[in-house]
Amino acid sequence: MLREAVSSEAGAGAGAFEPVDPYSIILNGTERVVEGSWIGESLLYVLRERMGLPGSKNACEQGECGSCSVMLDGEVVCACCVLAVDAADSEVTTVEGLNASGLVDDIQSCFVEAGAVQCGFCTPGLVVAVHDLLGRRPDAGSLEVREALSGNLCRCTGYGRILEAVRLVQEKREDG
Amino acid sequence: MVSPSVMRRRGSHLGASVLRPDGGPKAKGEFAFSSDMWMDGMLWGRTLRSPYPAALIKGIDVSPALAIPGVRAVISAQDVPGRKTFGLERADQPVFASDVVRYHGEPVAAVAADHPDTARRAAAAIRVDYEPLEPLVVAEAAINAPAIHPDGNVFRHIVIRTGDPTAVGDVVVEGTYEVGMQDQAFMGPESGLAVPSLDGGVDLYVATQWLHADRDQIAESLAMDPRMVRVSLAGVGGAFGGREDVSLQIHACLLALRSGRPVKMVYGRDESFFGHVHRHPAKMWYRHHANRDGELVNVEARIVLDGGAYLSSSNAVISNAVCFAAGPYRLANAKVEGWAARTNNPPCGAMRGFGAVQVCYGHEAQMDKLAAELGMDPVQFRLKNVLRRNDKMITGQVIKGTAPVEEVIRAAVSHPLPVPLDSSAEMMSLPGGAGMTADISDVRRGVGVAVGFKNLAYSEGYDDFTTARIRLDLSPQGEPVATVVIATAEVGQGFVTLASQIVRDLLGVDQVVLAPAGTEDIGSAGSSSASRQTWMSGGAIEHVCMMLRDSLLERAAGELDCPSSDLIMRDGEVSRESTAQRVSMTSLLAAGPLQAEHEFHHAKTQPLGVDGQGDAMLSLMFAAHRAVVDVDPDLGLVRVVQVTTGQDVGKALNPVQVTGQIEGGIAQGIGLAVMEEIVLDEGRVRNPSFTDYLIPTALDVPEVAATLIEEPEPGAPFGAKGVGEPPTISSGPAVAAAIRAATGLDVTRVPVRPQDLALRR
Ligand code: FES
Ligand code: FES
Numbered sequence: 005m006l007r008e009a010v011s012s013e014a015g016a017g018a019g020a021f022e023p024v025d026p027y028s029i030i031l032n033g034t035e036r037v038v039e040g041s042w043i044g045e046s047l048l049y050v051l052r053e054r055m056g057l058p059g060s061k062n063a064c065e066q067g068e069c070g071s072c073s074v075m076l077d078g079e080v081v082c083a084c085c086v087l088a089v090d091a092a093d094s095e096v097t098t099v100e101g102l103n104a105s106g107l108v109d110d111i112q113s114c115f116v117e118a119g120a121v122q123c124g125f126c127t128p129g130l131v132v133a134v135h136d137l138l139g140r141r142p143d144a145g146s147l148e149v150r151e152a153l154s155g156n157l158c159r160c161t162g163y164g165r166i167l168e169a170v171r172l173v174q175e176k177r178e179d180g
Numbered sequence: 181m182v183s184p185s186v187m188r189r190r191g192s193h194l195g196a197s198v199l200r201p202d203g204g205p206k207a208k209g210e211f212a213f214s215s216d217m218w219m220d221g222m223l224w225g226r227t228l229r230s231p232y233p234a235a236l237i238k239g240i241d242v243s244p245a246l247a248i249p250g251v252r253a254v255i256s257a258q259d260v261p262g263r264k265t266f267g268l269e270r271a272d273q274p275v276f277a278s279d280v281v282r283y284h285g286e287p288v289a290a291v292a293a294d295h296p297d298t299a300r301r302a303a304a305a306i307r308v309d310y311e312p313l314e315p316l317v318v319a320e321a322a323i324n325a326p327a328i329h330p331d332g333n334v335f336r337h338i339v340i341r342t343g344d345p346t347a348v349g350d351v352v353v354e355g356t357y358e359v360g361m362q363d364q365a366f367m368g369p370e371s372g373l374a375v376p377s378l379d380g381g382v383d384l385y386v387a388t389q390w391l392h393a394d395r396d397q398i399a400e401s402l403a404m405d406p407r408m409v410r411v412s413l414a415g416v417g418g419a420f421g422g423r424e425d426v427s428l429q430i431h432a433c434l435l436a437l438r439s440g441r442p443v444k445m446v447y448g449r450d451e452s453f454f455g456h457v458h459r460h461p462a463k464m465w466y467r468h469h470a471n472r473d474g475e476l477v478n479v480e481a482r483i484v485l486d487g488g489a490y491l492s493s494s495n496a497v498i499s500n501a502v503c504f505a506a507g508p509y510r511l512a513n514a515k516v517e518g519w520a521a522r523t524n525n526p527p528c529g530a531m532r533g534f535g536a537v538q539v540c541y542g543h544e545a546q547m548d549k550l551a552a553e554l555g556m557d558p559v560q561f562r563l564k565n566v567l568r569r570n571d572k573m574i575t576g577q578v579i580k581g582t583a584p585v586e587e588v589i590r591a592a593v594s595h596p597l598p599v600p601l602d603s604s605a606e607m608m609s610l611p612g613g614a615g616m617t618a619d620i621s622d623v624r625r626g627v628g629v630a631v632g633f634k635n636l637a638y639s640e641g642y643d644d645f646t647t648a649r650i651r652l653d654l655s656p657q658g659e660p661v662a663t664v665v666i667a668t669a670e671v672g673q674g675f676v677t678l679a680s681q682i683v684r685d686l687l688g689v690d691q692v693v694l695a696p697a698g699t700e701d702i703g704s705a706g707s708s709s710a711s712r713q714t715w716m717s718g719g720a721i722e723h724v725c726m727m728l729r730d731s732l733l734e735r736a737a738g739e740l741d742c743p744s745s746d747l748i749m750r751d752g753e754v755s756r757e758s759t760a761q762r763v764s765m766t767s768l769l770a771a772g773p774l775q776a777e778h779e780f781h782h783a784k785t786q787p788l789g790v791d792g793q794g795d796a797m798l799s800l801m802f803a804a805h806r807a808v809v810d811v812d813p814d815l816g817l818v819r820v821v822q823v824t825t826g827q828d829v830g831k832a833l834n835p836v837q838v839t840g841q842i843e844g845g846i847a848q849g850i851g852l853a854v855m856e857e858i859v860l861d862e863g864r865v866r867n868p869s870f871t872d873y874l875i876p877t878a879l880d881v882p883e884v885a886a887t888l889i890e891e892p893e894p895g896a897p898f899g900a901k902g903v904g905e906p907p908t909i910s911s912g913p914a915v916a917a918a919i920r921a922a923t924g925l926d927v928t929r930v931p932v933r934p935q936d937l938a939l940r941r
Pocket of ligand 2: 120122124125126127160418672
């Protein structure tokens with residue numbers, strides 16, 4: 005977009021956007037009405053800027069980094085690549101919702117314990133991804149874990165401590 | 181230099197893998213990053229950038245943008261009230277280009293609007309009349325080309341000469357090497373919130389590496405007293421050098437002052453690639469001489485760094501490149517010449533490893549060539565020539581600190597090798613990974629070793645300092661609390677953990693609070709770069725703890741009516757050995773809080789003088805890496821299987837955090853070796869996205885095994901060296917060496933691309 009910023013965008017219409025009709029999202033178990041939203045807003049934007057839930061991050065907004073991972077009707081999606089209006093009447097669970105559920109406490113504490121958090125920008129997305137992975141494949145082997153997390157970029161850790169954190173969670177869950 | 185009258189607590193905090201205080205909030209998504217900030221009535225800022233790498237600006241018409249409902253401010257060069265330029269070393273970069281554009285993505289104007297989409301469309305609606313020029317894109321050509329900037333095209337030219345540069349050895353090897361442009365690719369995009377304040381000044385909350393340098397540059401451009409510009413650290417999502425220069429800071433403040441409203445700016449990933457400096461691409465020519473018995477005789481080298489359109493920190497980067505060009509080896513004779521040149525490519529500046537990375541590709545390839553020519557084992561050949569304490573570098577500086585080069589090499593190569601390739605290997609673990617493209621019978625394995633080194637903190641006589649203040653007080657519950665005020669940027673490295681470790685250890689206070697980092701209340705902490713904050717900010721905090729300890733001992737001496745020299749402090753209380761009397765810190769603080777402040781400077785260094793000679797470095801850090809790679813020669817794909825390392829850390833103050841730096845740094849080193857490059861086409865950036873600029877994923881990084889070499893560095897607080905940069909220096913060159921071993925190809929350019937291998941280029 006930037007590459008041809010002047011030539012391709014200068015002709016864009018100059019009027020104000022009109023908000024779409026209010027719609028609702030079942031957000032972390034509670035129905036929330038989204039008002040005043042514009043048609044092009046991503047789910048990530050609505051979560052972060054309209055719903056007051058900045059836990060999902062915005063590292064690329066291109067579907068490449070996983071920092072914006074949320075659960076949409078039980079599936080992990082990149083919230084940056086979902087139009088918010090497409091999530092109308094769906095169930096969306098963010099890291100904030102997972103916090104409240106208590107389902108990821110062990111993942112989060114193992115991340116801290118293992119040294120898997122540095123700048124932490126990738127971490128909430130990874131917590132969502134690990135939660136999803138271990139829900140489906142509790143005893144995933146190390147290569148499977150690497151593959152499952154390969155959609156979540158981390159620039160600080162080189163992943164070593166993150167993989168160690170996942171191993172710790174698996175170990176603790178196995179010991180009950 | 182911990183004073184003997186302070187005893188370490190049992191279960192000492194320094195040296196233990198204490199957990200990050202901000203880890204929990206970060207894992208929960210509750211930590212506020214700079215892009216998470218929000219304020220009532222806030223506007224969104226957006227930059228308009230040049231689509232041309234070189235052009236004249238004939239006119240700018242902002243009226244179409246202003247006509248869009250919801251647009252509150254539009255600014256360009258004419259709206260900068262103060263200095264129209266900025267820059268870390270010299271202000272040679274326009275805040276907004278006015279008459280000439282010198283790189284693709286250079287800011288031309290900025291807008292603030294109610295909604296980010298309105299801001300985006302408004303920026304696009306600004307009419308700029310460009311007259312494109314032929315861009316100057318080859319650094320070697322730029323040296324003698326007509327100047328594209330009033331300051332000329334050569335940022336700096338340095339020559340290092342020592343011994344007899346014409347000395348000839350029995351064996352001579354020569355090579356040219358090339359390093360591509362790497363991006364820091366931190367995850368948290370540039371972002372900040374500027375708020376106009378009632379006194380007419382501005383408050384900026386921003387992700388940065390150096391708060392005070394930002395403040396001073398903003399104030400210059402706003403023509404404001406620096407005290408009117410208050411810069412506070414907002415949560416930083418990684419940095420790696422890419423936040424040392426100003427990006428949106430001045431634009432956001434100008435927009436806030438113009439609109440009278442808070443303005444938030446958040447770069448998208450594409451804009452982030454245009455918004456910060458990159459690692460300098462390098463072209464290097466080397467000729468080495470050695471004797472038959474394997475002793476290095478002479479090195480000749482010429483190094484050209486492409487600095488891009490503006491200076492940034494190019495002068496310091498080229499200095500590092502030439503000073504470390506010979507690698508950590510004894511060389512009596514050398515002639516190394518370096519240039520950093522100005523082109524119409526994107527500006528380059530600081531990135532982890534800072535000049536030492538590029539030359540490591542050169543000197544290490546040369547070491548392997550020499551070893552092969554001599555029929556020696558490459559590790560033995562290196563060991564024969566390594567620098568040791570009291571040896572001289574090619575700059576004439578005698579290494580007074582620790583130099584465990586032999587130890588790091590031996591540690592790196594002593595780790596067990598991975599299991600050999602065999603037909604049972606999972607496809608996913610082979611080159612091509614999830615693409616499942618490998619044919620195992622064709623895959624070839626190679627092993628390579630490389631060694632690198634670098635300076636810690638700033639060099640060449642720069643007066644580097646950090647200011648810290650600590651207040652000791654009682655909490656409402658009557659417990660001692662230490663509040664640390666310091667402007668050090670926590671960028672992910674774990675400084676906040678270390679700061680608390682130091683205070684807990686030295687003062688025995690359990691409750692340590694770090695005040696938010698900002699410019700308002702304390703002097704500069706310098707930049708979180710050059711692996712310097714453990715030494716500099718750690719040293720400042722140590723010093724202030726010692727001042728407070730003295731005050732506590734004095735108070736106790738008064739209370740116990742004895743000389744303070746009779747007293748020792750341990751575990752947060754003062755005791756008198758002879759009488760077994762004790763006074764708790766709580767009772768000492770009942771008389772009122774204590775506070776101390778100190779500006780900590782490191783030992784002086786010297787500028788490089790005639791022939792590039794001088795004691796320019798404070799301290800040196802060494803590391804060695806061994807890489808094992810598998811290569812699919814038909815498709816030219818590489819998988820890095822294992823990297824092992826020995827790293828000179830002085831003292832590991834928090835081993836888990838050190839490990840995190842090592843693993844993360846190695847991943848970035850590997851990225852440069854086989855994946856990461858900003859691709860330029862006549863100055864235009866062709867891949868400003870994570871779709872096209874690939875950084876290592878969890879499937880791309882290898883197993884890492886690290887040995888920490890702990891030889892306390894004399895003069896360093898706690899004996900600790902910095903640890904952030906060495907992992908990024910020789911890890912990539914070790915991968916390049918392993919690829920050479922696997923393929924028999926020269927591999928003179930990184931990142932190594934599939935076509936370089938498959939088509940044997
Ligand atoms: S922000 Fe959604 S994938 Fe990167
Ligand atoms: S911890 Fe910084 S990006 Fe992962």
